[in-house]
Amino acid sequence: MIEYLVFSIVFIALSLLIPPLMDGIERKIRARVHSRIGPPITQTWYDLLKLFEKELVIPEGGLHIIILSLLYVMLAILTIVFTVSMVLMGYHYVLIVIITLFLFVQAIFTTIPFITSNPFAIIGASREVILALVNEVFFVIILGLYMYFTGSPGLLLGSTSLLRASVILLVITLFVSAYVASGRIPFDIAEAEPELASGALIEFSGPILGIFMYSNFIKRLFVKLVPSMLILLPFISNWLYLLIGSFIMAIILWILYGLIAALLGRTRVDIAPTSILKIYIPFITVSILLYLTGY
Amino acid sequence: MSLKDMRRSRLGFLRALVIAGRSGRVTRRYPYEEPLVTSDFRGKIDIDETKCIGCGACVNACPPNALELINTRDGYVSLRYFVGRCIFCWRCIDVCPTGAIKGTREFELATNDISDLYDIIVHEPNRCRECGKLFSTKRMGDYVVTKSPLVENYVDLDPDCRRNRFLKAIENRFGGRVG
């Protein structure tokens, strides 16, 4: 029991501290691709702390924005906390809880900018809605199919029945979904800086912006943890080792995704859904066919 | 080099990694490294006070009026160079008759104290031998004499006295009175 508590606290602390650090590493990698030196790794933490020191400016739309922002950050943190502790505990319905919490988080993130009456924010948020309608729906579909194929709403630790082609294909599609959900180029159209002057985040400054940015980083870690856990599941037979392995894999993924983001340009809101669907629909169809034919 | 000439491939954007790898990091760690300034760079100017004669040719040529002739004391004419307004065009160097202005490659000129940006060269004025008024500079008088020895006769008279002498000379020569 004590062990479990200690490990939980350690991993939760890690997952709250690492994301901004990983963003710093990503900036360093992007700088290297640009032939620059780039800021030090701790720069993102420094930026967040500096934002929290600034004065609180209530955005247009009133006080409820601040309350909703606090709700948003609490939900984001809660998502990670629940994921970590439930995995360690071996909870039976962990996948369902994960899906629910993630959908809540995304829903709040897309709603808040609509309440401010800034046209840039509204356009940015509507772009985010269009993207989310495609991406999050498929996130749910993929995880739903996964639960159906494996026959369990939880994680089947060390089960070799997970080494089927249909399941593996689903997990690979989840990796792509993780990239889209992390709001990197080419899919950062909600906050396209040259086009919308920060788009969805335009009305936020100071501590509120700090809250939003921090929550976005935590969300990025979360969306990478989920496919990492699923892909490592067949090979590991201990919850603790699963969590450690997933964290390491999530960190490697973060670096890889950062590298890919540095090499592409930003897409447009009418092109983005079609380009994503061109990947999802074939993959999922093939996966279903494989399952139906027994693989 | 139109689009049709360039063969396009699906993964061609990965070539950016090759380009980045080859160029390394090009950031210059200034101020811990020397800045990239060539030997032709035009920086601020340096006025040699032993050669300047206070003629004001540079003042006429200076487009933003960074060089000005001002009065520091009663009658004393001084050349003032204000770096804050200088555009580093070096026209003053082109037109200086004695070559008193030299160009340097200094550009790190920021300071908290604005008086650092003023260079003032005070010139000793000429004193008119008739009315005692101060005018122009002594060195300018000496310079003009070296170029045209004839003027030694009246180089130490101020312009008003000079004019009066000239009018008197015309009166003496042609008779009558000149207003």
Add this chain to the structure above:
Amino acid sequence: MDAISKYIETIKAVEPRADIHVSDDTVYATVSSSKLRDLAKAIYWDMDCFFRTCAGSDERSINGFYALYHIFGDDHNGLNIVLKVYADPNNPTLPSIVDIVPAADWCEMEARDLLGIEFSGRKQYRLILPPYWPKDLYPLRKEVSYDVKPQVIISSEKVGFWDRTSAGVAIPIGPYHPALHEPEYFELYVEGERVVDVRYRGFHVHRGIEKLGESKLTYQQVNFVAERICGICGFEHSVCYAQAIEKAAGIEIPERAKFIRSIVLEVERIHSHLLWIGVAVHLLGYDTGFMHTWRIREHVMIIAEMLTGSRKTYGINLIGGVRKDINEEKKQRVLDVLKIVEKEFTELVKTMVDVPQIMKRLKGTGILPREDARKLSVVGPTARGSGLDRDVRRDLPYAAYSYVDFNVPVYDDGDNLSRFLVRVDEVYESISIIRQLLDQLPQGPIMIEEFDIPEGRMAVSVVEAPRGEDIHFVITGRGKPYRWKVRAPTYQNIPALRVMLRDQPLADAPLTIASIDPCFSCTDRVFIVDKNGYKKRLDPILYRWR
């Protein structure tokens, strides 16, 4: 000569009493204002000329009238045609030609704002001066001193200020916006993601340059002010001004000076196009391309510094020649750097074209059809991207361009990709031109020391800036110009934005605005009240040089 006689015939056919004289490549015709519209139609449409600009001038101290000069250009024959009309000094009114020549819209309003010449037969509006500027204070009139500061009550303009053509949300882009590097204001009326209309309100960085050139500076000093009209294409402004005065005064500069001017002009063109390509891909989110393009551009900046003494605002141009020479060692350095630039640029463009998002967003966006481009007389890569084959270096050769061979890239689609490709091709052409010029560089002096500039002469000088054709029109005075009119290329291209931005997705708006390579500092040149657009403070420092 044949073409010139044709123009003289045409003008005399409409206005037999016209006073015509020909100087070099320009036909000057003084006509009465009643025949102005017919003449404009004859020249602009029947003779198929382009419109360059119009300049108002306060000539009451010379002949008692206000004058307006309409300058047309015939690129096929390399001619300028200047129509001069006089306006009554007590009530200056002239017929407007904007329905015949839509390109004349802005310069007529500029003459109205700055000189008080009213135009009949059109809707007039305040273009350059802010709405709270006093109604009867016309800055370019000779009795108004260059450092006058009127007492004003500053009011701000609100979004949605103008009447809309259709209902929609007004999105303000500017005066502060991450996509823009200079202050300007575009009001986009959007429905969802689709732009339905655009209003432009610019002229936030007027600096009083034309007035300064006429009041406080001498001939040689104006070169340096001209260079600072723009931070990217300053040298071509200074060349254009120097050429205008040299043309007016009949000064023939040494051949070597012409070659050096051309070499530095092409160096400036390469750096400007590389800058633009970097900015364009940055607006598309591809920062890697931005950084690497500017890394390559750094080589060009270093050779600019080596050749002229400064990375930008070169300061080597004077009336009569240039101030800095090129020796063998510098020539070799330039050739080495050009080789490096060519190789790396080719590789980088190939990589950028392979990024799927860049091609998808450049192709088919921001379309400017050929007929609109012709009506609005757009210039530079904007025109060449829409199928108009115009390049002043080839049509009215100046400096040393008559000695070199080069192609003028023209693409027909009129979208952002065409303008992008025109600029890419022009980089290669510029590299080839510099190599040819360095090869043929003649010996000799680089400056004429003794020359005379008589009063009362006029000249039109045209130079191909990286953004298009730049025009300086001067009337010489005593020791300084009497009238100096600058029409920068972006001034001519901005009215085309309204056509290009219609029915486009909002996401492409910043890229479309950037695709004409806007240089707003070039565009706004005249009197300034308010440096930052809406800041509620009158900045006194900007009026005075001292």
